[in-house]
Amino acid sequence: MSSLKSFVHVKNPYLDSMDEDVLYHLDLGTKTHNLPEMFGDVKFVCVGGSPNRMKAFALFMHKELRLEDGEEDIKDICAGTDRYCMYKIGPVLSISHGMGIPSISIMLHELIKLLYHARCSDVTIIRIGTSGGIGIAPGSVVITDEAVDSFFKPRFEQVILDNIVTRSTELDKELAEELFNCSKEISNFPTLIGHTMCTYDFYEGQGRLDGALCSFSREKGLDYLKRAYNAGVRNIEMESTVFAAMCRLCGLKAAVVCVTLLNRLECDQINSPHDVLVEYQKRPQLLISKFIKQRLGLRDQTS
């Protein structure tokens, strides 16, 4: 790592002139909280859709980092709101973002402002999520090299007022490689690097035949998924494009690591036994924990 610090930045000329910045959906603010004191040492931010999963990750990281404070000290920093939850474990922040592009985008605006106000530097951010796989075994972990939209293009179309602006969804290549190398050290841990497709819904937009609405044939749906596979897509989720675009613009090195819960070339419904799904969902957490411990120079006792 270079000796020059890379600070998290905003791209908004108005922000510094504001007397106060209320991060409404996080229930935090520049006047009500000492953000540099609370968050200045954050180096890793992990985000995921489900609040329970992000709490579980926080408890897991607490154990793995062997911090001195007790588990009971891990409290939801955003407890004043039910929009998102947030936990801090040493240099690691674990935050939920709900489902879909709009939900994660609100969280990212406020998170990036938080990191900026707190004067955080050299921050790595990783989305750990669940997804539908294409042509790979359920339980596989996909590290995203490129987040693409429904048309298999590596772009995010942001509506700004009534204009559409296209943004790059490039992710950090070195970080993806580092994570992939990490995965090799875990036994029985099927991992691959591939494109991740990000859609605006779970049913019609992902070619599912089991929604309340379905206007295409089984053949058309399967053909779409196969075309996605041929374009390099290995999994489908609902947040990666805006995540990649916003982090890139604000100086955050970003990665997307999702486990696949099913193979969409074989089925639409997620109906594996509960305990199997629970084990799958722990896989990205295990990989990220290993990665963070390596970065921090801690010896790994779990492998």
Place this chain on the structure above:
Amino acid sequence: MSSLKSFVHVKNPYLDSMDEDVLYHLDLGTKTHNLPEMFGDVKFVCVGGSPNRMKAFALFMHKELRLEDGEEDIKDICAGTDRYCMYKIGPVLSISHGMGIPSISIMLHELIKLLYHARCSDVTIIRIGTSGGIGIAPGSVVITDEAVDSFFKPRFEQVILDNIVTRSTELDKELAEELFNCSKEISNFPTLIGHTMCTYDFYEGQGRLDGALCSFSREKGLDYLKRAYNAGVRNIEMESTVFAAMCRLCGLKAAVVCVTLLNRLECDQINSPHDVLVEYQKRPQLLISKFIKQRLGLRDQTS
């Protein structure tokens, strides 16, 4: 009401041939739950973004409907998942949907299938939410006559595979009128009927100058909001277009009732005192409770 029942329907020729339908994000299913028995009597469905708010609404309705079962019987039906929460109070279902079009769309697909499997008929569905007002006093309640997109058009663009299909966002006019008449019976209850604009994000898409990213001038942002006002828009939120489009296609009479937390012609940040915001958020609940009691022929004891 006519004597012919209007059943909730799906528009999916594949659904009836499925051996089992797992409503994954609700943690319910046709084989694991007796949906007709659990939900067959549902006549009113109320949806809103925040889980806590929808629980509060359930407790409020329980008091208002003076049902015989105790408050302790009001349990989260979707407790097995943290994606959404759901409460049933007699014929009323109260469900959270998170923030944004993708999040509410997943919930609606599974809710509509639930109502279909349960053979529900003559169901009225109302979104009770929060929003930003345009040119109206904070605390005003807006009943939506038309849900419009960022270009002020009454349409929802659904991506199906890699095609874009445009759907109508027409809401039930009689229901909006009925709700408006209801509002007149509550004292000090500023209510109006107007267009509601639905955006894909809270910051750049709504002309806010206080996000992590802002690439337009104060003047451009204000000009956009004024153009929205001139097009008939009185409030902005993030779910109404897909809500209107999906409910319309599946035979649900739908309305959107949102309170405004601020006047966007005056500011971007939501920084009213907590107790003021809490009181505002109760207003749509109060109106819908009054409406449901009227429909059920119960005497109103609160007015």
